[in-house]
Amino acid sequence: AAVGSERPQVVSHVQQALSYTVFDCKWVPRSARLLCLGSAARGTGIVQLYELHGARLELLREIEKPKPIKCGTFGATSLQQRYLATGDFDGNLNIWNLEAPELPVYSVKGHKEIINSIDGVGGLGIGEGAPEIVTGSRDGTVKVWDPRQNDTPVANMEPVQGESKRDCWTVAFGNAYNQEERVVCAGYDNGDIKLFDLKTMSLRWETNIKNGVCSVEFDRKDINMNKLVATSLEGKFHVFDMRTQHPTKGFASVSEKAQKSTIWQVRHLPQNRDVFMTSGGSGSLHLWKYEYPAQRCKKDSEGSEMGVAGSVSLLQNVTLSTQPISSLDWSPDKKGLCVCGAFDQTVRVLIVTKLNKI
Amino acid sequence: MPVWLREHRWRQTLTAVYLSLPLRGARATPANIFCSEQYLKVSIPPFLFEAILYAPIDDTNSTAKIGNGNIFFTLYKKEPAMWDSLTLANAAKEKLQHLRENAVLKAHEKAKEETEAKKITKQEHKKYALEATMKVEEEERKRIEDLKEKERQKVAKELELWKNQQKDGDKYKSIQKKGKLHREIEPLKERKSEKMNKTRISNEGTSKTRLKSTKGSCSIFSQNLKEEQLPAPRAAATIKVNFTPRVFPTALRESRVAEEEEWLHKQAEARRIINSDLSELEDLKEEEKNPDWLKDKGNKMFAMGDYLGAVNAYNLAVRLNNKLPLLYLNRAACHLKLRNLHKAIEDSSKALELLTPPVPDNENARVKAHVRRGTAFCQLELYTEGLQDYEAALKIDPRNKNIEKDAEKIRHLIQGTMQSS
Numbered sequence: 112a113a114v115g116s117e118r119p120q121v122v123s124h125v126q127q128a129l130s131y132t133v134f135d136c137k138w139v140p141r142s143a144r145l146l147c148l149g150s151a152a153r154g155t156g157i158v159q160l161y162e163l164h165g166a167r168l169e170l171l172r173e174i175e176k177p178k179p180i181k182c183g184t185f186g187a188t189s190l191q192q193r194y195l196a197t198g199d200f201d202g203n204l205n206i207w208n209l210e211a212p213e214l215p216v217y218s219v220k221g222h223k224e225i226i227n228s229i230d231g232v233g234g235l236g237i238g239e240g241a242p243e244i245v246t247g248s249r250d251g252t253v254k255v256w257d258p259r260q261n262d263t264p265v266a267n268m269e270p271v272q273g274e275s276k277r278d279c280w281t282v283a284f285g286n287a288y289n290q291e292e293r294v295v296c297a298g299y300d301n302g303d304i305k306l307f308d309l310k311t312m313s314l315r316w317e318t319n320i321k322n323g324v325c326s327v328e329f330d331r332k333d334i335n336m337n338k339l340v341a342t343s344l345e346g347k348f349h350v351f352d353m354r355t356q357h358p359t360k361g362f363a364s365v366s367e368k369a370q371k372s373t374i375w376q377v378r379h380l381p382q383n384r385d386v387f388m389t390s391g392g393s394g395s396l397h398l399w400k401y402e403y404p405a406q407r408c409k410k411d412s413e414g415s416e417m418g419v420a421g422s423v424s425l426l427q428n429v430t431l432s433t434q435p436i437s438s439l440d441w442s443p444d445k446k447g448l449c450v451c452g453a454f455d456q457t458v459r460v461l462i463v464t465k466l467n468k469i
Numbered sequence: 470m471p472v473w474l475r476e477h478r479w480r481q482t483l484t485a486v487y488l489s490l491p492l493r494g495a496r497a498t499p500a501n502i503f504c505s506e507q508y509l510k511v512s513i514p515p516f517l518f519e520a521i522l523y524a525p526i527d528d529t530n531s532t533a534k535i536g537n538g539n540i541f542f543t544l545y546k547k548e549p550a551m552w553d554s555l556t557l558a559n560a561a562k563e564k565l566q567h568l569r570e571n572a573v574l575k576a577h578e579k580a581k582e583e584t585e586a587k588k589i590t591k592q593e594h595k596k597y598a599l600e601a602t603m604k605v606e607e608e609e610r611k612r613i614e615d616l617k618e619k620e621r622q623k624v625a626k627e628l629e630l631w632k633n634q635q636k637d638g639d640k641y642k643s644i645q646k647k648g649k650l651h652r653e654i655e656p657l658k659e660r661k662s663e664k665m666n667k668t669r670i671s672n673e674g675t676s677k678t679r680l681k682s683t684k685g686s687c688s689i690f691s692q693n694l695k696e697e698q699l700p701a702p703r704a705a706a707t708i709k710v711n712f713t714p715r716v717f718p719t720a721l722r723e724s725r726v727a728e729e730e731e732w733l734h735k736q737a738e739a740r741r742i743i744n745s746d747l748s749e750l751e752d753l754k755e756e757e758k759n760p761d762w763l764k765d766k767g768n769k770m771f772a773m774g775d776y777l778g779a780v781n782a783y784n785l786a787v788r789l790n791n792k793l794p795l796l797y798l799n800r801a802a803c804h805l806k807l808r809n810l811h812k813a814i815e816d817s818s819k820a821l822e823l824l825t826p827p828v829p830d831n832e833n834a835r836v837k838a839h840v841r842r843g844t845a846f847c848q849l850e851l852y853t854e855g856l857q858d859y860e861a862a863l864k865i866d867p868r869n870k871n872i873e874k875d876a877e878k879i880r881h882l883i884q885g886t887m888q889s890s
Contacts, residue, residue, distance in 0.1 A: 122621050124628070143632040163632060166625060233699075241700050251712075257702035265703035268710055277712045290700050303713050312706040319713045445631050462624045 117468060119398060119447075121429040125460040127168045131157045133452035135182045138442045140235050141190060144171065145440075145450050147458050148197060150179030156199055158183075160209065163460065174212045178203065186231025186284070186332070187242035187258065196244050196258075198226025204246055206258055217258050222248035232284035232293065235443075238333030240290040245283075251276030253297045255309065268297065268307055277301045285329035285353075286336040296339060298324025304341055316361050320349055326376045329353070330384035338401065342374035342389055350401055355408040355418035363418035369397050369425075376439045382446045386426070386469060390439045390451060394432035396461075399423050400469060426469070431459060471517035483549045486526070488542040490518055497535045504528050505572035506547075511540060521568055523552040529579075728826040739792035739823075760786040764796055767803075776803045794823035798834060801841045810845045817842035827865075836862045840872060843879075852883045 133149040143163040151157050156176035161168040178199040188194040188206075194216055196206045202222035205215040226246045233242035243265065244256045255266035270276050278300040286294040293309040300323040306316040322343040330338040336353040339362075343349075349366040356362055372392030380386040385401045404421045411417045434454035442448040447463040479488040488509075495513040503510040505528055510519040526544040534541040546552075757763065767782035783800040786793070801816035820838045824831045843858030859876040866872065 120617070120620060122617070122624055124621070124625065141635070143628075143635055163628065165629065241702060243703075255703075260702040263705055265705050267705075267707045269707060271709045271711055274711060299712065301713055305710060307708055309703065312708055314708055314710060317710075444635070445628070448628070462628070464620055464624060 117465065119427050119463050119465045119469065121396060121398065121427055122462045122464060123431065123459055124462050125163070125166060125168055127161070127458050127460075129159070129456045129458060132454065132456060133438070133458055134180065135438045136450045136452040136458055137183055137185060137195075137440050138444075138448075138450060140185055140193060140443055142444075145458075145460070146183065146195065147452060148180040148183045149452075150181075150200070151175070154179065156180035156197075158195070158197070158207075158209075158212070161458075168458075168460070172209070174207075174209075176205075181226055182229045184229050184231040184244070186234055187244045188231070188234040189242075190234075190236050196229060196231055198229045198246050198248075200225045202226055202248060202250070204229070204244065204256060206244075217261070219256065219262055221246055221254055221256065221264065222250050222252060224249040227279060228281040230282050230284050232287050232332050238287045240287055240293065243284070243293070245295050247279035247282035247297050249278045251279060251299075253279055253282055253295060253307070255295060266295075266307070266309055266312065268295070268305070277303065280324055281326045283327045283329055283339075284332050285339065287333050288335050294336065296327045296329065298327045298341055298343075300324070302343065316356065318361055320347070320366075322347060325373055328377050328379060328387075330379045330387070337384065340377045340379070340387055342377045344373045346370045346372055346374060346391070348374050348377060348389060350420065350423060352407065352418040352420050355416050357411070357417045358415055360411075360417060363420040365420035365423060367399075367423050370395065373435065375435055375437050378439045378441055378449075380446070380466065381441050381443045383466065383469065386466065388439060388441075388449070388463075390436035392435040393430065394434055394436055394453060394455075395428055395430040396436065396439075396451065397428040398426040398463065400426050427463075431461075432457065471512075472515050474511070474516050474518035477518065477555075479555050481552055483551065484546055486522075486542070486544040486546065486552065486555070488544065488555065490540045490542070492516065492538050492540065494538065497540055499533075499535070502533050502540070503572075503576070504531065504533070505575045508568055508572035509542070509544075520555060521557045521565060523554055523557055524548060524550065728828050731826050732828045732830055739790065739794075757785070758789060760790040760793060760796065763789070764793070764799065767796075767799060771799065771803055771806075776806045779803045780807070792823065794820045794831075794834060794838075797823065798838055798841070801838070801845075805841055805844060805848075808848070810849050813845040814842055814849075817845070832865055836866045836869070836872075839865070840875075843875075847879060847882075852879055852886070855879055856883065 129147065129149070131149045131151040133147045135148040137146045137148075138144070139146060139160070145161050145163070145168075147157075147159045147161065149157050156179045158174040158176065158180065159170060160172040160174075162171050163169075176199070178201045180197045180199045183195050183197040185193060185195060187196060192208070194206050194208050196204065196217075198204055198221075202220055202224055204217075204219050204221040204226065206217040208216050226248045228247045229244060231242065231244045232238060233240050241257055241259075244258065245253060246256070247253045251270050253268040254264035257265045279297050280300055281298040283296045284293065285296060286292050291310050294315065295307045295309060297305050297307070299305075302319045302321045302323060304318050304320060304324055304327065305314060307313070308315040320341060320343055322345050325342050325344065327339060327341045329336055330340070339351040339353050341349045341351070345368075347366055347368050349364045351362040351364040353362055369389060370391050370393055374389045374391050376390045378388055380388070385403075387399055387401070389397045389399065391397070401423050402421050404419045406419055407421075408416050408418050431451070432453040432455050436451050436453045438452040440450050442450075447466045448460070449463065450458060450460050452458045474490060474493070477488060477490045479486060481487065490511060492513065493516065495516050497511070497513055501511055501513045503512070506525040507522045508519070509522060511517070512519075522544070525547045527547055528544075531542065531544040534543075763782045763786035767779040767786065770776070770779040770782060780800060780803045783796050783803065786796050787800070790796075797816045797820035801813045801820060804810070804813035804816060817838045821835065821842075824835050824838065827835065839858045839862035843855045843862065846852070846855035846858060856876065856879045859872060859879060862872050863869070863876060
């Protein structure tokens with residue numbers, strides 16, 4: 112139908128079978144190269160660098176490390192250096208120069224248990240302020256590191272003495288619009304979402320969405336915080352409007368149930384902050400668009416400002432695999448180009464078309 | 470006895486017979502006419518006309534026209550010959566019968582054949598339709614595939630273009646970087662000359678050496694520039710967090726929501742039950758038939774110390790609705806006060822039975838039930854049973870100091886009796 116042909120299409124461009132479990136895949140900024148991070152069957156960590164050549168991926172380099180690698184980011188590195196920060200199964204945070212990967216540029220045993228999620232800010236020419244890396248771990252702590260300071264984190268969000276810990280499953284930076292402001296959002300396995308303000312070193316907001324939080328992301332790290340998407344188990348995700356914080360009710364949100372399975376990742380399109388893609392446990396990808404309400408904030412009965420959440424509409428969905436798609440990354444350089452890694456040991460490069468028309 | 474129609478008129482040609490049958494006012498429909506090769510019957514109750522034809526006719530092509538109070542038959546002969554008469558004369562009764570039966574049989578067979586033929590044609594039509602739809606769908610699918618293929622190719626081309634752009638861009642950038650470095654060194658040179666009191670000539674000398682230095686140090690150089698603009702690392706600090714407590718360590722899907730729903734449902738049901746037996750209760754006032762009102766009354770009497778009165782109230786309430794656990798619970802308390810220990814145990818047990826499934830909602834009630842039963846057991850000197858109940862209560866509510874103290878006391882008592890015996 113005419114309407115159908117105007118919708119964005121998800122075209123599978125390249126599929127590459129891997130011989131290891133891939134946990135994270137990332138585009139190398141300013142290039143047509145991508146990285147796959149994972150764990151080999153023999154229990155070691157693998158980093159593979161591929162380059163897109165026509166309709167296939169060419170392996171440029173393979174690096175093996177003693178511990179399996181769970182996550183990685185380029186967020187805190189400069190465009191010239193493009194160092195990769197990784198978190199591994201042992202709780203080590205390492206920063207690697209891919210040209211000379213034998214020894215890490217920075218290394219610290221940051222956590223007692225696996226680092227589940229990592230994010231970086233202040234690099235790649237995006238935003239201002241010091242480059243920082245945040246890691247969230249199964250030991251229940253969230254730590255912020257500065258690559259210029261060895262051994263100790265610059266911020267540590269840990270459970271109160273005597274409190275039983277909950278696994279931190281995901282972390283994200285946001286609100287980094289000037290040199291001082293920065294927030295870290297962390298999602299835990301009991302459904303807690305906590306927002307930490309690094310400027311005031313305090314807990315700014317917390318909420319509980321009942322199901323374990325698999326992934327959180329701000330629509331942009333380097334602006335005044337606008338929207339936050341949190342995905343969880345059982346197919347639900349919540350979009351919070353972060354512009355207006357009510358003293359008791361917190362942030363307004365809209366939630367959507369996409370499918371019966373866990374939503375593993377959410378990633379916003381770098382070129383359009385109202386479009387995001389969620390990847391699911393049933394091997395499917397959903398492309399969503401957020402529409403703002405007519406009025407983003409209103410006054411409640413006592414006169415304090417309250418946010419108004421908008422609505423989310425599904426643009427396209429496609430099922431690529433039978434196994435969960437655990438990682439997703441949009442290319443910051445080419446609109447619509449993205450890579451996803453699934454637990455069927457395959458990495459796929461996809462192109463989403465017609466994003467200009469949204 | 471049917472009325473025979475005999476006033477028929479007929480004439481014939483070599484190939485056909487034309488028969489005209491007047492109907493005495495009766496209305497005829499095609500269903501009333503029955504015709505086979507040699508037998509013709511028109512039956513419009515109570516009228517009847519039948520004829521055993523002289524010779525066989527072709528009954529498929531023969532026609533009958535109904536109209537003007539008349540049926541006009543056009544019967545085509547099988548063999549062109551002139552008939553002596555319309556019907557066979559001297560037809561014996563058995564022959565008639567025989568012929569009739571034959572006729573019916575033949576008609577049946579023909580009908581069967583016709584249905585068979587119809588079925589076959591229907592199937593063929595269906596097949597054709599199916600094939601046609603399949604073709605149409607196939608075309609549609611191909612069209613979509615083609616579209617997708619085109620998209621894919623277009624996109625692949627764009628990607629290649631972009632990639633090549635990247636490569637060129639990289640080359641261009643590295644050239645640009647060198648140029649930029651040159652330019653950066655200029656203002657730095659001037660700044661240094663302002664800061665330090667060296668002569669310009671010596672500065673130029675130093676800067677020249679910098680220019681000649683290797684690329685690596687140049688990049689460090691430019692980075693130093695940048696670092697001056699970056700803020701220093703944050704002062705280390707810790708934020709303490711609390712987590713939302715969960716009864717069960719896992720996510721919502723393993724919570725007891727289902728059981729909580731069941732409990733609420735059960736309570737709603739219980740409130741709606743009204744036991745029959747209203748014959749005895751007719752002299753009661755309207756409010757006295759309400760179990761809730763009676764429960765409140767019982768509570769008030771308990772508070773005032775009128776335990777017997779409270780028991781009566783609860784008894785009546787139970788007669789009206791025996792599914793409310795709180796009635797049994799409160800009655801157990803009364804019995805405890807009245808030292809009817811066995812009754813207290815019974816009532817607490819009944820209350821506990823009704824307080825399933827165990828959910829946070831009915832925690833308080835369950836704790837009370839266990840405590841009351843435990844007390845009753847202890848007063849009967851059945852200390853082990855009593856301790857069991859106290860421990861159950863503690864399990865539900867571990868923070869209650871009174872229960873803990875009492876449990877301790879009982880344990881001591883048990884140990885005391887064990888030691889002495």
